Amino acid sequence: MLEIKNLTVGYGAIPALHGISLSVKAGSIVTLIGANGAGKTTTLKAVSGLLKVQSGEILYEGRNIANLPTHQIVKLGLSHVPEGRMIFTNLTVLENLQLGAYLQQDRQIIRRELEHAFSLFPRLLEREKQIAGTLSGGEQQMLAIGRALMSRPKLLLLDEPSLGLAPLLVKTIFEKIVEINRERGLTILLVEQNANLALEISHFGYVLETGKVVLSGDSAALRQNPQVKSAYLGG
Amino acid sequence: MSEFIQQLINGLALGSILALIALGYTMVYGILRFINFAHGDIFMLGAFAGFYLAPKVATVLPTPSIGSGLAVMGISMAICAGLGIVIERLAYRPLRSRPKLTVLITAIGVSLFLEYTGQFVFGAAPKKFPEIIPVYPIMKLGGLSVTSNQIIVLAVTLILLLALRFIVLKTKIGMAMRALAFNPEAAALMGINTDVVISFTFGLGSALAAAAGILFAVNYPAIDPLMGILPGLKAFVAAVLGGIGNLPGAALGGVIIGVTETLVAGYISSTYRDAIAFGILILILLIKPSGLLGKKEIEKV
Ligand SMILES: Nc1ncnc2c1ncn2[C@@H]1O[C@H](COP(=O)(O)OP(=O)(O)O)[C@@H](O)[C@H]1O
Ligand SMILES: [Mg+2]
Numbered sequence: 001m002l003e004i005k006n007l008t009v010g011y012g013a014i015p016a017l018h019g020i021s022l023s024v025k026a027g028s029i030v031t032l033i034g035a036n037g038a039g040k041t042t043t044l045k046a047v048s049g050l051l052k053v054q055s056g057e058i059l060y061e062g063r064n065i066a067n068l069p070t071h072q073i074v075k076l077g078l079s080h081v082p083e084g085r086m087i088f089t090n091l092t093v094l095e096n097l098q099l100g101a102y103l104q105q106d107r108q109i110i111r112r113e114l115e116h117a118f119s120l121f122p123r124l125l126e127r128e129k130q131i132a133g134t135l136s137g138g139e140q141q142m143l144a145i146g147r148a149l150m151s152r153p154k155l156l157l158l159d160e161p162s163l164g165l166a167p168l169l170v171k172t173i174f175e176k177i178v179e180i181n182r183e184r185g186l187t188i189l190l191v192e193q194n195a196n197l198a199l200e201i202s203h204f205g206y207v208l209e210t211g212k213v214v215l216s217g218d219s220a221a222l223r224q225n226p227q228v229k230s231a232y233l234g235g
Numbered sequence: 236m237s238e239f240i241q242q243l244i245n246g247l248a249l250g251s252i253l254a255l256i257a258l259g260y261t262m263v264y265g266i267l268r269f270i271n272f273a274h275g276d277i278f279m280l281g282a283f284a285g286f287y288l289a290p291k292v293a294t295v296l297p298t299p300s301i302g303s304g305l306a307v308m309g310i311s312m313a314i315c316a317g318l319g320i321v322i323e324r325l326a327y328r329p330l331r332s333r334p335k336l337t338v339l340i341t342a343i344g345v346s347l348f349l350e351y352t353g354q355f356v357f358g359a360a361p362k363k364f365p366e367i368i369p370v371y372p373i374m375k376l377g378g379l380s381v382t383s384n385q386i387i388v389l390a391v392t393l394i395l396l397l398a399l400r401f402i403v404l405k406t407k408i409g410m411a412m413r414a415l416a417f418n419p420e421a422a423a424l425m426g427i428n429t430d431v432v433i434s435f436t437f438g439l440g441s442a443l444a445a446a447a448g449i450l451f452a453v454n455y456p457a458i459d460p461l462m463g464i465l466p467g468l469k470a471f472v473a474a475v476l477g478g479i480g481n482l483p484g485a486a487l488g489g490v491i492i493g494v495t496e497t498l499v500a501g502y503i504s505s506t507y508r509d510a511i512a513f514g515i516l517i518l519i520l521l522i523k524p525s526g527l528l529g530k531k532e533i534e535k536v
Pocket of ligand 2: 037040041042160
């Protein structure tokens with residue numbers, strides 16, 4: 001579904017990705033793990049058009065979307081939950097969700113997607129009219145994911161959904177990610193520093209180090225890999 | 236007392252005009268974080284559009300009448316909206332990823348360009364703005380004399396403010412504007428075409444400036460190609476006073492500056508009337524740099 005070939009991205013003259021390649025099969029959860037600064041966020045931002053691609057290809061359903069404007073990429077069915085969530089904390093929970101469905105004209109569909117989001121995260125329904133800035137970190141993450149689903153994507157990019165959350169909340173969020181993948185057949189590219197959990201719920205994984213893919217394989221196999229164990233799984 | 240109320244009404248009329256201009260500064264700042272210094276010249280072009288339109292409108296509508304006044308204002312607003320969109324597209328958009336200072340200097344360049352082109356095309360000498368709305372006999376209430384023009388300025392401003400409020404708070408494009416002002420990356424991820432929203436914002440701000448130009452010309456009927464400079468600067472100060480990026484703040488700032496300036500000119504000395512706004516600017520920068528209604532800017536990394 002997504003195939004990245006030799007992707008190079010940089011900030012000004014400083015390259016952050018040195019020709020990485022990876023692929024995401026339809027219906028799977030693929031994870032991209034790596035230390036802080038490895039280039040995970042950069043990869044996702046390049047895919048969703050927030051960063052300029054210097055060279056390489058990003059094939060989405062066979063079409064090269066490198067350097068397309070973000071709103072067009074979203075229209076093709078790709079939704080990105082960015083690092084730090086980027087909730088509109090000045091707007092209400094409902095308005096945030098409505099913005100997620102910005103490209104949808106059909107009110108009927110928007111209503112149905114709202115119901116979906118609320119059934120996935122009942123907490124959001126309780127807080128529907130509240131200003132999003134008053135939500136807890138966990139609730140904001142739920143809102144960010146719910147908002148991303150409002151556009152009815154085929155591919156979901158998740159950037160560190162566990163960031164700054166208590167372990168119990170992380171567990172809840174990860175359960176929801178699995179649920180979204182299983183029940184809606186949504187393909188997911190998950191970026192995580194929490195390699196343990198990410199490899200547990202994903203089918204395939206890539207390990208990124210300073211802008212290069214250094215390892216890849218079935219998630220189950222990666223969890224047994226001694227290199228991965230010592231560097232990312234705490235022994 | 237009635238003298239005071241009189242001055243207050245004069246001040247409110249001037250303040251309304253400044254408020255309409257200030258809204259354009261603040262909307263563009265809210266979305267692009269830059270001061271469009273050519274905005275005052277759109278106000279001037281709005282007045283000149285009205286000047287050239289008035290005779291044409293007079294051939295189809297009875298003039299002066301409320302209808303002809305509204306027609307001239309409406310068409311002038313549409314022309315300036317288009318102009319604002321074109322200026323953004325040609326002058327500012329290519330510089331979007333450049334340092335803010337580059338864009339700021341470009342804006343000053345655009346401003347000078349419009350002023351000199353104006354002098355070349357319209358001539359530098361002041362022109363008398365035609366009568367497009369009927370001036371009713373001055374209303375006398377006690378010792379008070381209120382002109383119908385002042386009432387019109389206040390009424391039109393109020394209607395435009397309410398319309399703007401509706402657009403920003405209740406429409407989809409308004410929601411997109413708020414999203415973009417809050418976080419451009421997040422807005423793009425929602426599928427919002429940020430270029431379209433930016434164009435719309437420039438168009439909207441320019442239309443309001445054009446309306447201000449017409450209202451100004453109706454009240455002070457000598458117009459010239461440099462007439463946008465001072466009101467433009469004062470409206471900029473109004474936007475800063477209210478808290479740049481904040482819409483109600485810009486309206487409030489405009490009214491405060493207009494009223495203060497008129498009262499000072501009326502009671503203290505008219506020598507310094509144009510300096511009032513800048514005195515207020517210095518005060519606000521010393522006391523509350525974020526402006527009356529502005530929130531502290533949280534620097535985003
Ligand atoms: N806005 C930026 N400007 C310059 N360099 C950046 C910027 N964002 C990230 N980088 C650099 O790019 C590299 C990859 O960063 P990032 O993709 O955020 O890593 P990760 O998400 O894996 O923590 C890092 O070396 C980082 O310092
Ligand atoms: Mg990151």
